[in-house]
Amino acid sequence: MEEKAFQDYYAEDVSHCYGCGRFNEEGLHIKSYWDGETSVARFTPKACHMAAPGFVYGGVIASLVDCHGTGTAAAAAYRFEGRAMDTEPNLRFVTASLKVDYLLPTPLGPELVARGTVKSVGKRKVVVAVEVLAEGRLCARGEVVAVKMPGAMKKTPGN
Numbered sequence: 349m350e351e352k353a354f355q356d357y358y359a360e361d362v363s364h365c366y367g368c369g370r371f372n373e374e375g376l377h378i379k380s381y382w383d384g385e386t387s388v389a390r391f392t393p394k395a396c397h398m399a400a401p402g403f404v405y406g407g408v409i410a411s412l413v414d415c416h417g418t419g420t421a422a423a424a425a426y427r428f429e430g431r432a433m434d435t436e437p438n439l440r441f442v443t444a445s446l447k448v449d450y451l452l453p454t455p456l457g458p459e460l461v462a463r464g465t466v467k468s469v470g471k472r473k474v475v476v477a478v479e480v481l482a483e484g485r486l487c488a489r490g491e492v493v494a495v496k497m498p499g500a501m502k503k504t505p506g507n
Contacts, residue, residue, distance in 0.1 A: 353379035367415035417492025
């Protein structure tokens with residue numbers, strides 16, 4: 349049986365994000381998983397994700413950091429509460445702050461690997477550091493401050 353990504357546990361009404369929403373046909377479909385105490389997401393940019401010939405657009409890299417960070421935040425919050433991601437009430441996090449440092453031009457073509465490290469977990473806020481690598485080279489580093497999704501953004505009661 350294939351392992352479910354963090355984002356696969358999101359309620360249907362909050363699964364339309366451009367970066368990680370499974371119901372967004374035009375989106376990036378970023379998927380995050382635990383790899384021990386860190387998280388990992390793998391994403392291969394397409395030609396339409398180009399900034400300049402041969403290189404990935406920085407906004408796509410920021411989206412990868414953002415969605416991997418918020419997905420990791422949700423998974424970390426479940427771990428913090430000692431429960432599985434398929435239990436109620438659902439936890440969904442959104443970005444309160446996103447910082448991205450672009451360290452090297454990111455080549456278009458190779459798979460990008462985002463690795464997340466949880467820096468802190470609180471009742472409503474999780475901070476995640478994310479590194480983005482291409483061919484083993486660190487291309488970008490970011491930090492996501494994620495907060496529990498406000499009720500006004502949800503349609504399904506109890507989420």
